[in-house]
Amino acid sequence: MSESMRTTPEVERLHSELSAVWGNPRGWRGVFSVVNHSTLGLRFMATGLVFFLLGGVLAMLIRTQLALPDQDFMPPEIYAQVTTMHGTVMMFLFAIPMLEGLAIYLIPKMIGARDLVCPRLTAFGYWCYLFGGIILFASLLLEMAPDSGWFMYTPLSSSEFAPGPGSDFWLLGITFVEISALSAGVELTVSILRTRAPGMALHRMPLFAWYILAMSLMIVVGFPPLILGSVLLELERAAGMPFFTVAGGGDPILWQHLFWLFGHPEVYIIFLPAAGIVSTLVPVFAGRPIIGYGWVVSAIVITGFISFGLWVHHMFTVGIPQLAQAFFSAASMLVAVPTAIQVFVWLATLWLGRPRMSLPMLWITGFLVIFVCGGLTGVMLALVPFNWQVHDTHFVVAHMHYVLVGGMFFPLLAGAYYWLPLVTGRMPSERLGRLGFWLTFLGFNLTFLIMHWTGLLGMPRRIYTYDSAMGWDLYNLISSIGGFMMAAGIAAVLVDLVVHGRYGRRAPHNPWGADTLEWSLAMPPPNYNFASLPRVESRHPLWENPTLGDEIARGEHARPGAAHGRRELLGSEALTGRVREVIHLPGNSLLPLFAALCLAVVCVGLLMRIYPLSLVGLAGAGVLLLRWSWENGGHSRAAPLGHNDPEDPPLHSRTADGPGRWTMGVALLADGAFFLALLFGWFYLWTVSPQWQMPDQSPLSLPLLLASGAALTLGTLWLERRVAALRRGHEAGLTLVLSAIAALGGLHVALLVAALLAAGLEPTATAHDATLLVGLAYLLVHGGLAAILIALQACRAGLGLVGARLPFEPGVVALLWRYQLGVFWILSAAIALLPRLTGAGS
């Protein structure tokens, strides 16, 4: 929007109204209660930058230690902590949160929305990330950091070989941070699918949104296996349940499976948004639409799936049959195809356009060179015999950095330079930026290209020093010099990023001549992004209509202003972008902060083994989250429409399929991934663990389980029937029926508790009993939650907050009941019925 457009009193009034409704509160309360996506996206990125600098300092310490042979700059135990924390910080506290922050900041602006669909969840995710990161990093300052490598292989990370609290810091801190990642994954998915601008059908969506959609869904499916692994390992360390101990019937290889089920997709979770930046920038600087939009979409989807079928290539040396290794080797090569499709699309677009070698394009060029090299060494590592040769050497470290730094860091800086004028309204320094690029590019290659040779000469990773006779001296010295050169380059970039806000040239409107909606906004954009919500029927709205920003600012499109005092979004159909409903968003709140604080108390309590403190924190978090859910829909604090307000399009809480239902659906997808990982763990231990001990008779009582399942089945069927009736407008007796269903839920839980008590499990004696306990606990938590939520629905129905006119919420809770019904019967069959049928223990 050009500044001249905000001149007429009418336009001024429009913007004042929107600022009053969407503005961030001032003062300390504002700092803690803000839920706006722009503010929180920038906070994510700023916090990620701090962790990146800390991780970078650790990298410099590593390179100082390895620069010369027989160094004693760091003792081995500190070196092990530093290398573990470098990897952990860069992967979990920098790469993922930084890219999530970018997505949180940009996605609503790109798809024509005023905010993400769950703003309080954004805030909750940020606080979980911040507290989890602080807890994890504090371990290093206390000299009790994890030291078993960033992948925490058992038994090295188990109590026997890591008796201190280091592994606990990792397991609890990472799980805390992963709550944040899952929050972002869920809400980005739903926001992209359900809140795009009117007319923005799937095939018109910006490519960046496709990439973020894939990343979000991969987070939703990929992170839960690691959460499960972390829970199991923490239970082993804290309570002695032998999931990964062979003598107790466990298997340390199970950890590797769970870790890499997450760990390999993680690489693509990091790569895809970065590739999204490339696919956004290349057409802009080539001055033409991207070649092969559909090919890129296909490549994104293929990458998202195939990347889940490669995890075993990290485990080629653990003794898996050759034929199975061949499957994973082939799949590992297969994933190069979608990556190659994208590289050829980018090259073809540049070839057919008129490329401008501006600063962001310099970083893109660096990305192409480094990432293609990293991809080629990736194909080499997919070959089993070569993989055996270089396993656990510096060759793998070099490959990983080529893929991750080349594939993520270079595009990230390209994006930072590209979107910086949007955020600050000023241009970066071309001269300082170019200096920073060349130092970083040359320094990076000096460090890691040489490291391939060091690895081929046999230098193992994670050793704290080496003998001069090994012949690795010169290579390590060059790598260390390169590392410091790269650090100087990054310092130059940081100086540029910091000082440009004050001394940078004022940016002209849409300085790069971009095509996507975010550049239609003021620079920096207001909290509400769009004064009116545009209709978008092109992949390149600003190329088609360069004055679109002025029209939006004048309020010439949908839902201008906010005289009603509500935060509104338009909900659209996932496929066509047709408007379906108006979505009311909640405003600023301290509840996300307090809920995250309670979870931090849980985390600290578990670390210090003060379990009553953890229980208090858990109860506090539960109460706060339920309170958060209470202020919804028809609640007066949610500012619902009055009876006389127009209902076209209808308010989301007056429909049967609002975005909350989609949010529940995507959250259950994550839950399902956790459940499948648990099921995998059960069958894996049963079939593979060398000393698995299956009792002659299953300790679980079938009659009790069947009775519990019957109560659940009856409750679910009744609830489904009642939800269907509610949608047809029948609300008579709703409170009573929902109360009765809640009672059935309570009965289901009570019978499950009885089955657990009657089983007399000894979870510290065998992995079998420990797995049964975790499985039953999983069912109990979900059953209890389902019962509580439907009981709250009964209360809300009694208060008139749910009914024929507000039919939305029971349908959301019904999804949870349906899910619990499915997992209950599947798990019961797996842990109680199947052992009986196969006579496994006899």
Add this chain to the structure above:
Amino acid sequence: MTALGRWLAPSHPAQLLLGLTIWSLWFVALYGGLSVACELAPPAPRQGALTGINTWLAVLTLATLALLAWLAWRGLCAGRETVGSARFIALVGAGLHLFSAAGVAFVGLPLVVLTPCL
């Protein structure tokens, strides 16, 4: 049209996920089936690749390949007859089915030459 019928239509967005979901299920069955079979009844190594395990997994592979090829062909035909987002979904879906079929063939190829359980 029933809900299931709508989901299976070539122009439904689910087609963007269907082909690779089938690939994933096949891959899990391949790896899981091999692992379980090798635990329960490993064949003698001298049998080479001509074992019951390889045969059953190869049959599963061919059946999956045929299903994916048919789905790709169906999407391609639908793409020629539709416009707008329906055409986009049908054609991209067809391409994804085709890639999945190629993926099944490529990853399944070692069944022909490698001994299981070794």
